[in-house]
Amino acid sequence: MKPAPFAYLRPSTLDEALTALAGEQGAKVLAGGQSLVPLLSMRLAAPAMLIDINALPDLGSVQVDESGVRIGALARHAEVLASSEAAEVQPLLAMALSHVAHPTIRNRGTTVGSIVHADAAAEMPMVLRLLEGSVDVASVRGRRTIPAAELFAGPLESTLAHDELAVGAFFPALAAGAGVGFQEIARRHGDYALVGVAAHVQLDGDAVASARIGFVSVSDVPVVVDVTDAVQDTAGDPAAAALAELDPADDIHATAAYRAHLVKVLVPKVLAAATDHARERARQRMDS
Amino acid sequence: MTTKLFGTKVARVEDQRFLRGQGRYVDDLLTDDPRLLHSAVLRSPHAHARILDIDVSDVLDLEGVVAVWTWDDLTGPMAEPLPLLIPHPALTHGRTQYALARDEVNYVGEAIAFVVAVDRYVAEDAVSRIRVDYEYLEPVVGIPAARAAQRTVHDDVPDNVGARMTQENGDARAAIADAPHTITLELDIERSACTPMEGRGTVARWDPDTSRLTVWSSTQTSTGVRGCVAAKLGLDLAKVDVITPDVGGGFGVKINHPWPEELLVPLAAMTLGRPVKFTEDRREHFISSAHERAQQHHVEVGFDDDGRLLGLNVEFWHDHGAYTPYGLIVPIITSTQLLGPYKPLNYRVSFESLYTNTVIVTPYRGAGRPQGCFVMERTMDAIAAYLGKDRTEVRSTNFIQPDEFPYEHGLIFQDGRELTYDSGDYPASLAKLKELVGWDEFEDFRAEMASQGRRVGIGLACYVEGTGVGPYEGAHVHIETSGKVKVATGLTTQGQGHQTAFAQIVADTLGVRFENVEITTGDTRKMPYAVGTFASRAAVMSGSAIHLAALRAKEKALRIAAEALEAAEDDLEIKDGVVSVKGTDASIDLGTVAVLSNPLRYAFDEASKAATQFSVGDPGKPPVDEDDEPGLEGKDFYSPERSTFANGMHAVIVETDPDTAEITILKYAVVHDCGHLINPMIVEGQIHGGVAQGVGGALYERMAYDESGQLLNASFMDFLMPYVTEVPTTIDIDHLETPSPLNPLGIKGAGEAGVIPSAAVFAAAIEDAEGFPITAMPISPSELFDLRLAHAPEATPTAAAAPAPTGT
Numbered sequence A: 001m002k003p004a005p006f007a008y009l010r011p012s013t014l015d016e017a018l019t020a021l022a023g024e025q026g027a028k029v030l031a032g033g034q035s036l037v038p039l040l041s042m043r044l045a046a047p048a049m050l051i052d053i054n055a056l057p058d059l060g061s062v063q064v065d066e067s068g069v070r071i072g073a074l075a076r077h078a079e080v081l082a083s084s085e086a087a088e089v090q091p092l093l094a095m096a097l098s099h100v101a102h103p104t105i106r107n108r109g110t111t112v113g114s115i116v117h118a119d120a121a122a123e124m125p126m127v128l129r130l131l132e133g134s135v136d137v138a139s140v141r142g143r144r145t146i147p148a149a150e151l152f153a154g155p156l157e158s159t160l161a162h163d164e165l166a167v168g169a170f171f172p173a174l175a176a177g178a179g180v181g182f183q184e185i186a187r188r189h190g191d192y193a194l195v196g197v198a199a200h201v202q203l204d205g206d207a208v209a210s211a212r213i214g215f216v217s218v219s220d221v222p223v224v225v226d227v228t229d230a231v232q233d234t235a236g237d238p239a240a241a242a243l244a245e246l247d248p249a250d251d252i253h254a255t256a257a258y259r260a261h262l263v264k265v266l267v268p269k270v271l272a273a274a275t276d277h278a279r280e281r282a283r284q285r286m287d288s
Numbered sequence B: 001m002t003t004k005l006f007g008t009k010v011a012r013v014e015d016q017r018f019l020r021g022q023g024r025y026v027d028d029l030l031t032d033d034p035r036l037l038h039s040a041v042l043r044s045p046h047a048h049a050r051i052l053d054i055d056v057s058d059v060l061d062l063e064g065v066v067a068v069w070t071w072d073d074l075t076g077p078m079a080e081p082l083p084l085l086i087p088h089p090a091l092t093h094g095r096t097q098y099a100l101a102r103d104e105v106n107y108v109g110e111a112i113a114f115v116v117a118v119d120r121y122v123a124e125d126a127v128s129r130i131r132v133d134y135e136y137l138e139p140v141v142g143i144p145a146a147r148a149a150q151r152t153v154h155d156d157v158p159d160n161v162g163a164r165m166t167q168e169n170g171d172a173r174a175a176i177a178d179a180p181h182t183i184t185l186e187l188d189i190e191r192s193a194c195t196p197m198e199g200r201g202t203v204a205r206w207d208p209d210t211s212r213l214t215v216w217s218s219t220q221t222s223t224g225v226r227g228c229v230a231a232k233l234g235l236d237l238a239k240v241d242v243i244t245p246d247v248g249g250g251f252g253v254k255i256n257h258p259w260p261e262e263l264l265v266p267l268a269a270m271t272l273g274r275p276v277k278f279t280e281d282r283r284e285h286f287i288s289s290a291h292e293r294a295q296q297h298h299v300e301v302g303f304d305d306d307g308r309l310l311g312l313n314v315e316f317w318h319d320h321g322a323y324t325p326y327g328l329i330v331p332i333i334t335s336t337q338l339l340g341p342y343k344p345l346n347y348r349v350s351f352e353s354l355y356t357n358t359v360i361v362t363p364y365r366g367a368g369r370p371q372g373c374f375v376m377e378r379t380m381d382a383i384a385a386y387l388g389k390d391r392t393e394v395r396s397t398n399f400i401q402p403d404e405f406p407y408e409h410g411l412i413f414q415d416g417r418e419l420t421y422d423s424g425d426y427p428a429s430l431a432k433l434k435e436l437v438g439w440d441e442f443e444d445f446r447a448e449m450a451s452q453g454r455r456v457g458i459g460l461a462c463y464v465e466g467t468g469v470g471p472y473e474g475a476h477v478h479i480e481t482s483g484k485v486k487v488a489t490g491l492t493t494q495g496q497g498h499q500t501a502f503a504q505i506v507a508d509t510l511g512v513r514f515e516n517v518e519i520t521t522g523d524t525r526k527m528p529y530a531v532g533t534f535a536s537r538a539a540v541m542s543g544s545a546i547h548l549a550a551l552r553a554k555e556k557a558l559r560i561a562a563e564a565l566e567a568a569e570d571d572l573e574i575k576d577g578v579v580s581v582k583g584t585d586a587s588i589d590l591g592t593v594a595v596l597s598n599p600l601r602y603a604f605d606e607a608s609k610a611a612t613q614f615s616v617g618d619p620g621k622p623p624v625d626e627d628d629e630p631g632l633e634g635k636d637f638y639s640p641e642r643s644t645f646a647n648g649m650h651a652v653i654v655e656t657d658p659d660t661a662e663i664t665i666l667k668y669a670v671v672h673d674c675g676h677l678i679n680p681m682i683v684e685g686q687i688h689g690g691v692a693q694g695v696g697g698a699l700y701e702r703m704a705y706d707e708s709g710q711l712l713n714a715s716f717m718d719f720l721m722p723y724v725t726e727v728p729t730t731i732d733i734d735h736l737e738t739p740s741p742l743n744p745l746g747i748k749g750a751g752e753a754g755v756i757p758s759a760a761v762f763a764a765a766i767e768d769a770e771g772f773p774i775t776a777m778p779i780s781p782s783e784l785f786d787l788r789l790a791h792a793p794e795a796t797p798t799a800a801a802a803p804a805p806t807g808t
């Protein structure tokens, strides 16, 4: 379990990193290494060069304002999770991050790295998608912002071009009258979920104006399903509506049928939690 | 005597080092030696294939590669198959692999080529350059495929059957035919593995000037490895030393030997004249060490209205993987130990040990007992359900009673000796367990939980474990002139706390301070006669040997001290390392006694002056008596007539989520009887670890082979060894101490116990919660969900209902 030979570069400026990335087709960015290093060690990936971005300046911050949370490419999961301001402005971040792996892995792994790694079993790509956030990328060709809806191309595949480096991600603040919920079932504490479900509910007065649900591990890309109609229809079944758009699969840990069942179990619970959360927030706003 | 340490919770001396990261494992050795070379192994990517050609021509071009071996390069005994360690007459078709595959590979992971290079990175690069032409053969994966025998693993082993064996006491089939009630059960257990924190590893250094080979290996038997290395490399035993440094866990897998690498590393070191190291990585450990547990069982039982076992007939199929280096130990243990604390009037057991194209099977903590316990305890629960009786009542009816010991089962155990239990008090153990877990109050708890929409179940399982198997273990105790006591025993240690427990014995027996005792294990230079650490035998075997050796040293110390103090031996006592005449001030340090024991010509310090030729001795007599030896030492061996039988009973309360089918442990209780406890804290630690491993085996772990024989979960990402978060935060433990009459300390083994009843006890509790039979373990929430669907028509949501065995 030793990686194949690779060149290693640890640039100290962004320009240097971008130039190197553009100059070497076989280069890979190394952030926290919590996904990449195991792939290298098992020789499932053998990039010609690693560009270690850990020495780049100004990428480690978690900036919070009323519009949302801006997370730098070197901010670790643990730092995002620890930010009470971030949790205040967008509570789903902390709800989901506490399910990402274990503390030691969260201490190294980056939230942005997790997003661009685009694993449909990972929490944060789905959360970004559900919240309609975005990723800022840079390359020698310039900068652009990729909306979450356009970020995920396929299993473990993002729409970043090879020469692009993700410099940050943006999670919008939770709007007034909105609420979120998250729940997942994993085999062991901290494992990738068998099924994870997050919900975002927007109230209009006491009525549900919009209800959207994001799913982990029941499709090969992060999926969000709008279940507003099913929620508004008293005879509707949001879980069934969602399942129509999901593609749960068998693996060694669970059957597709069990995963579909968990979707049915979790969707109503998480929807209810998000709706309660929205109502609770509305109540607090009125109190203050 | 010094305050008795035997039986007290002395803190483990080894933990200071281990917990501070100061353990020294094989991989830590010779790291400063610039001449050290590293190795990697090319392993078969196919479960079954003929090797047509191996092309290594691209390998030696690679900078940093020193040498590469394939089978063609091996000569003499190295080119022959690895030893079949434990032959048995029933093992008619035993097969072992070659150190490097010869013409055929029979499991994914089988060693094909061995590369030595300047570091492991280069060695792995080199491995990836070796090209092998394979002719793909259809693999045999899993017990059903092995039994169907549409294909065979080995051309010369018909029907994939390595061994068939039957044992019988009475006439079980006739008794079942005549019994008022009978039940038939099909019971399955899947594969798991030991997965120690440290994998396998070997370092070897050849000294050409003295023609001496030193091998450090992460093994459970240094003497075993030594014998094999000497035989395979054609060296005199005296030229080979095998040393075990700290070993990061074994749990059985490291008792198998010699691993291919355990021979190839010394061969390379001799050939190249440079030290060579092999450190196994985690993927290699999954695909090229050993697994255990997979068995399928067919049970027929006949019983009377009280649930008394009139006849029990068990037929089972054991998956031993691609080869049989460790013989039939696992299925023989299942055959005999499934009886547990019970006495069926007639018992018959037969098994087939089957080849499959998967990793070999060797004992894993419990070694066939978890399967046996599962079979017997599931049978007990089925009988109780059938008769509508309390599960504890049916068990009590069948217990061997305290006045029936020694109890002869009329079978032959794994050591080739009669299966005779030495002692135990099963009714007392059960009474304690019921109390500890709250068995009689459980229905109230169930009702209370049900009122909250929660589903709970309780289960129990009993086992008896033959521990401390022979043939022998030895010890050497040396009291130095400083008064410090150096003890060597030959079996190895893997973190169990032997240094502590053995030092407690020595401190008590000799009357010295615990801090002054140092224990060395697993070093063939210090104790060349030894067997190894397995079968919960270290405390019984080496503990007893150490006690006997310490007694000999004490005898000699008293004799010399009596002379020096001009007192009778009977009037002497040893306390804190000082021999004194009881009730007087007259005393002499043990260190001084050691000085006197060794007549010297040369004084090397103040103390030794006392022993020089002009200071001691009668000039008219030889300085060392004809029947005496210099030095204050004791050496002895312990070789029991047969195993001693520990026992225990576990109970668990689980909650099963009505929606998600997740299984949560609410309470875990253990009553354990391993005779006299040397150190209750160590025993409890062993139980905790065993229970944790058992939780893994029952609820999380399995070896996920696909039909082509690929192991799909060969990493800790997908092989779900439980984290601390999956293990119950408290385990309630109560001890019973029924001493063994077979050894001087009255002790029995404790190492494996914690894991034995897990599959049985969890199956029972889940069955109790769900109301349908659980016949296969491990079980995952996904599988429990499937079972719920399968039993949906009759399932009652808050079921305390009885399982539904097929009855007559």
Ligand SMILES: Cc1cc2nc3c(=O)[nH]c(=O)nc-3n(C[C@H](O)[C@H](O)[C@H](O)COP(=O)(O)OP(=O)(O)OC[C@H]3O[C@@H](n4cnc5c(N)ncnc54)[C@H](O)[C@@H]3O)c2cc1C
Pocket: A028, A029, A030, A031, A032, A033, A034, A035, A036, A037, A053, A073, A099, A100, A101, A102, A105, A108, A109, A110, A111, A112, A113, A114, A115, A116, A117, A121, A122, A123, A124, A160, A164, A165, A166, A167, A190, A191, A192, A193
């Ligand atoms: C045992 C274990 C359990 C885990 N469990 C979970 C879990 O439950 N849920 C979960 O979501 N994750 C889990 N992870 C993964 C963890 O969250 C990773 O940290 C994360 O997925 C990747 O972040 P990283 O910074 O470590 O990225 P790296 O491993 O460094 O990189 C991952 C990939 O992203 C690319 N990349 C990284 N940063 C950038 C960038 N700024 N620009 C362009 N490309 C970039 C790399 O080139 C690489 O391809 C687990 C990991 C382990 C080891």
